[in-house]
Amino acid sequence: MRRSSTFLYSMLCFGYAFLYIPILVLMVYSFNNARLATVWGGFSTRWYSALLENSQILDAALLSLEIALVSATVATGLGTLAALGLNRMGRYRGRTVFTGMIAAPLVMPEVITGLSLLLLFVSLQELTGWPGSRGANTITIAHITFSMAYVAVIVQSRLAAMDQSLEEAAMDLGGRPYAVTLDITLPLIAPAMAAGWLLSFTLSLDDLVIASFTSGAGASTLPMVIFSKVKLGVTPEINALATIIIGIVTVGVVIAGWTMLRQQRQLANQQAR
Amino acid sequence: MTMVVNPGKRDRLWRSFVIATPYLWLVLFFLVPFAIVLKISFADPTVAQPPFTPFFDWSAGAGHKILATLDNYRFLLEDQLYLVSYLKSIKIALISTVLCLLLGFPMAYAIALTPYPWRNLLLLLVILPFWTSFLLRVYAWMVMLGKQGLINNLLISIGLIDRPLQMLYTDGAVYLGIVYTYVPFMILPLYATLEKLDLDLHEAAADLGARPLHVFRDVTLPLAMPGIIAGCLLVFIPALGEFVIPALLGGLDSLMIGRTLYDEFFVNRDWPLASAVAVVLLLILILPIMLFQRLQRETDT
Numbered sequence: 001m002r003r004s005s006t007f008l009y010s011m012l013c014f015g016y017a018f019l020y021i022p023i024l025v026l027m028v029y030s031f032n033n034a035r036l037a038t039v040w041g042g043f044s045t046r047w048y049s050a051l052l053e054n055s056q057i058l059d060a061a062l063l064s065l066e067i068a069l070v071s072a073t074v075a076t077g078l079g080t081l082a083a084l085g086l087n088r089m090g091r092y093r094g095r096t097v098f099t100g101m102i103a104a105p106l107v108m109p110e111v112i113t114g115l116s117l118l119l120l121f122v123s124l125q126e127l128t129g130w131p132g133s134r135g136a137n138t139i140t141i142a143h144i145t146f147s148m149a150y151v152a153v154i155v156q157s158r159l160a161a162m163d164q165s166l167e168e169a170a171m172d173l174g175g176r177p178y179a180v181t182l183d184i185t186l187p188l189i190a191p192a193m194a195a196g197w198l199l200s201f202t203l204s205l206d207d208l209v210i211a212s213f214t215s216g217a218g219a220s221t222l223p224m225v226i227f228s229k230v231k232l233g234v235t236p237e238i239n240a241l242a243t244i245i246i247g248i249v250t251v252g253v254v255i256a257g258w259t260m261l262r263q264q265r266q267l268a269n270q271q272a273r
Numbered sequence: 274m275t276m277v278v279n280p281g282k283r284d285r286l287w288r289s290f291v292i293a294t295p296y297l298w299l300v301l302f303f304l305v306p307f308a309i310v311l312k313i314s315f316a317d318p319t320v321a322q323p324p325f326t327p328f329f330d331w332s333a334g335a336g337h338k339i340l341a342t343l344d345n346y347r348f349l350l351e352d353q354l355y356l357v358s359y360l361k362s363i364k365i366a367l368i369s370t371v372l373c374l375l376l377g378f379p380m381a382y383a384i385a386l387t388p389y390p391w392r393n394l395l396l397l398l399v400i401l402p403f404w405t406s407f408l409l410r411v412y413a414w415m416v417m418l419g420k421q422g423l424i425n426n427l428l429i430s431i432g433l434i435d436r437p438l439q440m441l442y443t444d445g446a447v448y449l450g451i452v453y454t455y456v457p458f459m460i461l462p463l464y465a466t467l468e469k470l471d472l473d474l475h476e477a478a479a480d481l482g483a484r485p486l487h488v489f490r491d492v493t494l495p496l497a498m499p500g501i502i503a504g505c506l507l508v509f510i511p512a513l514g515e516f517v518i519p520a521l522l523g524g525l526d527s528l529m530i531g532r533t534l535y536d537e538f539f540v541n542r543d544w545p546l547a548s549a550v551a552v553v554l555l556l557i558l559i560l561p562i563m564l565f566q567r568l569q570r571e572t573d574t
């Protein structure tokens with residue numbers, strides 16, 4: 001082995017250790033019987049039982065799931081429309097502004113997005129009486145807005161990479177644009193839409209800053225509850241919660257990755273034949 | 274009975290629907306809010322609900338008088354707190370970006386040299402943290418760095434120190450948290466660039482007698498530049514406005530601007546000042562954001 005590759009692979013090992021050791025430590029400590037992290041008090045699942053009895057955390061988790069489901073679904077619809085509008089609709093006035101508005105939420109600091117949306121909701125409230133009270137409704141709108149940008153980018157890159165000859169042939173044969181989109185384009189971009197939905201769902205579940213700004217007094221999402229607890233220090237129940245969440249996500253990502261690999265391999269096999 | 278609709282009209286309707294729906298949504302929930310932030314940053318704070326003076330005075334006799342003040346911006350310049358916050362954020366974001374590059378480049382390079390199918394596994398391991406909760410991963414460092422955390426315990430048990438070190442709630446912890454969170458954003462664009470380079474050739478040049486460092490400096494590095502710039506911007510831009518990491522890992526004096534804005538808004542309830550802080554932060558970010566978007570367009574075409 002060359003000297004340079006020894007260096008490279010030691011950096012790789014160090015990097016992965018850096019990325020994964022804190023998570024693994026957190027997971028191990030979630031089974032610690034002692035309240036303090038100092039001592040190992042033996043194996044125990046007491047923090048998991050405590051978690052299941054904590055109605056504040058459970059309610060927040062349900063609220064977060066609800067918001068994530070609705071916002072991911074609406075964002076996938078709007079984001080797909082936006083991607084079509086940028087990639088299949090030719091030229092129109094305001095297209096440059098549109099492109100900018102799609103790309104900007106991706107790089108906008110969360111504090112600014114959160115602040116600006118809250119000020120919008122307060123101003124709308126004054127002018128129209130809507131949205132009444134801030135909570136799940138306003139958080140959902142905020143999440144739709146930043147998620148749709150991610151969906152649009154993912155679907156757009158799929159649209160750009162796609163061979164347009166099928167759509168063109170369908171148009172030439174007299175297919176109406178909306179029918180061509182629904183019957184031909186949509187099935188082809190469905191995997192990208194699914195990826196966009198999953199990403200939106202995860203982003204919504206994970207968001208703390210924007211939800212804190214746009215929520216009212218009543219509604220607390222799971223990240224908001226977690227933040228208020230860990231701000232004061234290490235909390236064993238949160239260790240248990242983290243282990244559950246990371247476990248679910250890991251299983252999900254591994255299954256998704258494995259399925260994608262298998263599909264790729266099948267595709268490669270078919271092409272080889 | 275079927276409705277007879279002119280097909281051309283239906284096509285135009287479909288077209289307007291596809292374009293207008295997301296367009297209007299973004300105008301209402303993205304563009305207009307910025308206009309409001311800008312507007313309120315010129316208002317006076319008042320103890321009221323909402324806590325700022327109106328921009329237009331509609332009261333009888335006042336006419337269309339515009340009530341704008343530059344006081345908030347003047348205050349930003351005069352009060353050391355904000356200047357220090359901005360400078361400190363820029364410093365922390367810059368240093369973290371360099372640290373991410375130093376860690377991320379060798380990792381991306383090693384991944385690009387690894388044969389399939391191992392390469393897929395290594396990539397999956399980089400992407401996996403993207404999908405796990407950001408907040409919980411930052412919290413994991415509280416468990417590691419605390420006075421009774423793992424690292425202090427280890428150091429004490431091997432006798433290197435007798436009293437726990439203060440690691441949590443320091444600037445060092447903030448750097449660590451940012452590098453930890455954002456290094457995948459650095460690795461992925463770097464990998465995407467390096468993957469296309471046929472690194473075996475570069476390695477072969479080194480084997481054939483070219484000095485490895487020269488090959489790296491004269492060939493690999495210039496070719497990898499688009500990935501390096503993209504990765505650096507992807508780390509620098511979010512790190513600059515970061516709130517969660519300084520709030521959880523930083524000390525009371527770790528005044529990054531995201532946290533200052535948050536406190537100004539929620540603790541001091543000075544909405545106009547918070548808006549002015551946001552406007553200035555956006556002005557600082559405009560240059561790197563535009564650079565990033567130009568880079569994206571170039572790689573797209």
